[in-house]
Amino acid sequence: MKAWAALRAVPSWVYPALLGALLLALPFLGADYGLTRQVELTLIMALIVSGLNLSLGYAGQLAIGQVAMYAAGAYTAAIISKAGTTDLLVHLLVAGLAALVVGILTGIPGLRLGSWSLAMTSFFLVLLVPDVVTILEEHTGGAHGLSGIPPATLFGYQLGPEQFYFCVVAVTILWFAAFRNIVASRHGIAFQVLKQSPVLASSVGMSVFRTKLAGYAIGAVPAGLAGALFANLDLFVSLDAFSFHVATGALAASILGGSVSVYGALLGAGVVEYGNSQSSSFQEYSLVFFGLFLLIGGVLMSGGVAGAARKLAARLDRAAGVLPGAKSGTETEIAPITGGTMEVTGVAKAFGGNQALTNAALRAEPGRVTALIGPNGSGKTTLLNLVCGYYRRDAGTITLDGKEIGTAATHAIARLGVARTFQTPLIPPGITVRDVVASGRYTAEPASFGGAILRTRRFRRVQRRDRERAGQALALVGLDHLADTEAATLPLGMRRLLEVARALVAEPKVLLLDEVASGLDEAEVETLAALIRRIRDAGCTVILVEHNFGLVLSLADEIVVLARGSVLASGTPAEIEADPRVRDEYLGVTDDSVTTGKEGHA
Ligand SMILES: Nc1ncnc2c1ncn2[C@@H]1O[C@H](COP(=O)(O)OP(=O)(O)OP(=O)(O)O)[C@@H](O)[C@H]1O
Numbered sequence: 001m002k003a004w005a006a007l008r009a010v011p012s013w014v015y016p017a018l019l020g021a022l023l024l025a026l027p028f029l030g031a032d033y034g035l036t037r038q039v040e041l042t043l044i045m046a047l048i049v050s051g052l053n054l055s056l057g058y059a060g061q062l063a064i065g066q067v068a069m070y071a072a073g074a075y076t077a078a079i080i081s082k083a084g085t086t087d088l089l090v091h092l093l094v095a096g097l098a099a100l101v102v103g104i105l106t107g108i109p110g111l112r113l114g115s116w117s118l119a120m121t122s123f124f125l126v127l128l129v130p131d132v133v134t135i136l137e138e139h140t141g142g143a144h145g146l147s148g149i150p151p152a153t154l155f156g157y158q159l160g161p162e163q164f165y166f167c168v169v170a171v172t173i174l175w176f177a178a179f180r181n182i183v184a185s186r187h188g189i190a191f192q193v194l195k196q197s198p199v200l201a202s203s204v205g206m207s208v209f210r211t212k213l214a215g216y217a218i219g220a221v222p223a224g225l226a227g228a229l230f231a232n233l234d235l236f237v238s239l240d241a242f243s244f245h246v247a248t249g250a251l252a253a254s255i256l257g258g259s260v261s262v263y264g265a266l267l268g269a270g271v272v273e274y275g276n277s278q279s280s281s282f283q284e285y286s287l288v289f290f291g292l293f294l295l296i297g298g299v300l301m302s303g304g305v306a307g308a309a310r311k312l313a314a315r316l317d318r319a320a321g322v323l324p325g326a327k328s329g330t331e332t333e334i335a336p337i338t339g340g341t342m343e344v345t346g347v348a349k350a351f352g353g354n355q356a357l358t359n360a361a362l363r364a365e366p367g368r369v370t371a372l373i374g375p376n377g378s379g380k381t382t383l384l385n386l387v388c389g390y391y392r393r394d395a396g397t398i399t400l401d402g403k404e405i406g407t408a409a410t411h412a413i414a415r416l417g418v419a420r421t422f423q424t425p426l427i428p429p430g431i432t433v434r435d436v437v438a439s440g441r442y443t444a445e446p447a448s449f450g451g452a453i454l455r456t457r458r459f460r461r462v463q464r465r466d467r468e469r470a471g472q473a474l475a476l477v478g479l480d481h482l483a484d485t486e487a488a489t490l491p492l493g494m495r496r497l498l499e500v501a502r503a504l505v506a507e508p509k510v511l512l513l514d515e516v517a518s519g520l521d522e523a524e525v526e527t528l529a530a531l532i533r534r535i536r537d538a539g540c541t542v543i544l545v546e547h548n549f550g551l552v553l554s555l556a557d558e559i560v561v562l563a564r565g566s567v568l569a570s571g572t573p574a575e576i577e578a579d580p581r582v583r584d585e586y587l588g589v590t591d592d593s594v595t596t597g598k599e600g601h602a
Helices: 002-009 014-029 033-058 066-082 088-113 117-135 161-183 186-196 198-203 208-234 244-257 264-278 280-284 286-300 304-320 380-388 410-415 433-441 449-454 457-477 492-505 522-537 549-555 573-578 580-587 591-596
Strands: 342-351 354-364 369-373 395-400 418-420 510-514 541-545 558-563 566-571
Touching: 002 304, 014 033, 014 161, 033 066, 033 161, 033 186, 033 208, 033 244, 033 264, 066 088, 066 117, 066 208, 066 244, 088 117, 088 208, 117 244, 161 186, 161 208, 161 449, 186 198, 186 208, 186 433, 186 449, 186 457, 198 208, 198 410, 244 264, 244 286, 244 304, 264 280, 264 286, 264 304, 280 286, 286 304, 342 380, 354 369, 354 380, 354 395, 354 541, 354 558, 369 380, 369 522, 369 549, 380 410, 380 418, 380 510, 380 541, 410 418, 418 492, 433 457, 433 492, 449 457, 457 492, 457 522, 492 510, 492 522, 522 541, 522 549, 549 573, 558 573, 558 580, 566 573, 566 580, 573 580
Parallel strands: 354 566, 369 541, 369 558, 418 510, 510 541
Antiparallel strands: 342 354, 342 395, 558 566
């Protein structure tokens, strides 16, 4: 166990760096041509698989079009090479761009149409490759392939097989470093937030369409790079390399290695390529093997080899006492918040023939808790969803500080300062408590993909602030000691507090809490109530949708009671408690139980 603790003390980038150094050193260690070619083919496959991991594993886009981007990169590099431009750097640049363009052009309609469209578009994209290649036969060589590609050069020097090997390894190292930087940054977390739920993503201010497109299109780039390398490896490009069979192999490699992983792509690609090269029966029955890999990686291991390795590491960590950096739960002060006035007037919303809201109204002000109560189905959540822009109202106005927001997109409303929690907490699996909270700051301070890849000073500054603010918010809700724990494993009460922390780091003007106390025990409700009071006292506008009448009475400054989509009554807790209509319509309890103020309503 001591050995394990020592291994864990080594910074995590050291291991991939050692692997990179070993690959670069292979020719000096006496590796023959057969072995270096095997490594080259594996790395080319690993580039394709890493793109799949980014778009499918991290961003959750069910798309397998990587082979089409691979073809785009290979043919582009081959064609410009035959036209006289043999510089490998130019090839990589143009092939990467060609793949990006194919990704964007196919991603836009695929994502706009929603649902399974992207999966279908990318599936047909792979099937279309032979047709496109045949149509452009004059340039691509059609079914005969494109031969006579001149050897690649770099800055005017022709690359021999050994130098080309170094180039393949170098491109792979650089891309994997970029890939690792993306997934370890707020953008990688954003992809996982989106994968968990588009509703959650838009509630923290992300444009769902743009984030999905970014995941899909960036995932195309390494496939384009792989294409350029492949064209210059054999100096011959033919359709065999871009068949549906290769696409299935890439998918199997992704699942086997672990699609939510960076280096799993290398492992999956290694297994598939090794099988292809070593055994003719593997090639003959490859679809059976790929199916087997999908079963092993997807079902038996759940998360592939990388997922299994992570679980094993966590177990060894526990056994060796290597615990995530636990800190004391010191409370911090909430910095003053500039709240906003939210006004809802005459809002109506129907779902088909079901009139969920007919005439809803409320006015929520800074430094006050406005509670929205009402029986099941009275329209409370519908009203919250209208305020957040998930639905469009049929009539009425919704304003924030006097400005109409009723027609704005969800992510735009979030950026105006409206944050929320959900009836069922939406916590993405596989990310830490700290990262879940930091994801709430995605739009508070922008940071580009380029900055994330290159780790620019500005990016590191934003990242530092993300961590600081997340740490403060966690201390505030009493979860800072769990900052490095996987968030989805926390019990319900903690996940609810975590959602409040995530909403808080966005420094919202208006905080919407949707049944935030449901499922909590008494002590947890107390903690939560104290927290909501502090948020209110800091100046935030709090809108609380809640069934726990006792909690509402003790917290609210103003209560709005909805019944059958309209406002039944509104006023102070004392007024609402004394209102006979509320007692009849909503509470349906005797005078005695109401006056105790403790009767919950489930
Ligand atoms: N997306 C939807 N499609 C169709 N009908 C919906 C939709 N969302 C809500 N409704 C209907 O609108 C009405 C109001 O529902 P809503 O969820 O807003 O009530 P609620 O007061 O939040 O209830 P609860 O306390 O049970 O959460 C219900 O009749 C519900 O079935």
